[in-house]
Amino acid sequence: MDAAAGKLNATYITFGGHVELRRYRFLYFAVMFVVYVLIICSNSAILGLIWVQKSLHQPMYVFIAALLFNSLLFSAAIYPKLLADFLSDEQTTSLSQCSLQSFAYYSLCGAEFLLLSAMAYDRYVSICRPLQYGATMRKPTVAVLLALAWLLPACQLVPSLFISRGYRLCHSTLNGIFCNNAISQLFCMDSRAPYITYGAFIALNTIVLPLAFILFTYTKILIISLRGSGDTRRKAAKTCSPHLLVLVSFSCLCSYDVVAARLEVDLDRTARFVMTLQVVLYHPLFNPIIYGLKMGEIRSFPA
Template identity: 35%
Template sequence: MRMLNSTQVSYFVFDAYVDTGLLKYLIFTIMMCFYMFIIAANVLLIVVICMNRSLHEPMYIFLCSLFVNELYGSTGLFPFLLIQVLSDIHTVSTSFCYLQIFCLYTYVNVQFYILAVMSYDRYLAICCPLQYNTRMTSKKIAILIALSWFFPLIAIVVMIVLNASLQLCGNTLNTLYCNNYSIVNLACFDTTVNNVYGLIYTFVVLFGLTLLIFYTYIRILKVCFSGSKQTRQKAVSTCTPHLVSLLNFSCGCFCEIVQSRFNLSHTPALSIFLSLYFLVFQPFFNPLLYGLNLSKIHVICKSLLFGKM
């Protein structure tokens, strides 16, 4: 095989797409419906939170940031997939591929950071209620949201710079979209630095933040079980959506990382499902999860959509 360096690879070819004939129009329609629902639901919740002063509380402000991130991640994935499904030639330029990696990987990382910040907010509200207003100030909220976006952006920029310096021996990706690990696998020479950096950062974000979140909820549960029935009900109503969202997202990320890095899935359909699950279903389910379970949002959305009862 002729050696190609990173400057000579001007485009990547996606090998995971198969010819589905007329079925591609059905797939396109289903994906378009998913995307339109994600856009409509997340925009609706952002507008509801921004326009209602009763929702200008830390928990809802962090939720607003979560919904903005889901719009960002979905836009980095769905338009590209829709074009590829209808296209007969599944290629993408190198620069766009790195741009998509930047969008999708920052989306995933920001999601974990925001979920961690939300768990910290619930911990203060339930375990330290008397100190909540003094410790969760407007300035602190702004700093936490800014850091939730800043650290992932810097980390992913470093990862892309490391990838762009690799010498590649091919340009075929066995995925549906641009994936960091798939590009690293095309490298001609040693990729120890890239692999170590990726593993360390994955461990810090996926396992470190997840363990931190579960620790805060264990502390919350201790307070709830020692408190009144009203305290338990309030904690369950506000914390359940956060925990369900975290479990759904972290399990999807973990399965995708394991199957892609260790090639455990021998069924193409299962590999495709796992690679898309945490990117497609998280922004789809979260608006339903929070919109239906948080009573304030649920009541305001109902009044907006169906008129005041």
């Protein structure tokens, strides 16, 4: 009791979302370590191909490279701590470290949506306004889109680092295996309305609006493709299908994160554990596979 109180006073947080950790800790570690190595190798391989092959120095592939680099940053924010916890006797973190991990997690998730928006805009100009593509998608334009994709979500989340300092912890156990927005449930708050409003504002700017823009651009692309020739339809399907596949899968995982954490849905512990692992496993691991298989120029690059 005293030890728990001491930890609470010292603003330490315990992760309580692991399942049968003492029994399967080495299995969890081995599986997730292999996954992390695959994430690093696969994303780095595609990044390396795009870097060294001058024919791939085009906006579409630059955005793909940025998306894969974002996956590496996302994994680096989650996996090292997750792997350490699997082998530790206590799965704890400080409040400041937890806030920082949550900040990195959501800023990089927001960057993913904005990068997908930039990719959708690139495809829209390429397919719907091909004569204007060279003038529109210049290097400065691409650089600005990349900068905004990473800076906007991070800048919007900076206040969250200071908001958490204004509250004290009423609970010390987080119902998860890493820090996400469920951390708000641990604070002593008279009213959660301001926190929910702030979260809704961020979600609107980094998820809802980019998603609406992506759907709008792909609708326009679909209309133009149906009116065009067979070559136009094949080009649209070849370049847009990977983006749509990534968008759908990533949106579903983000929806789970919002529903499970923000709305405090009472899920079975094992189901929550498995789904949480999917959130940090799926898109960093499968994005390079999707783009490597679908993009002909990358797939045909000589060994």
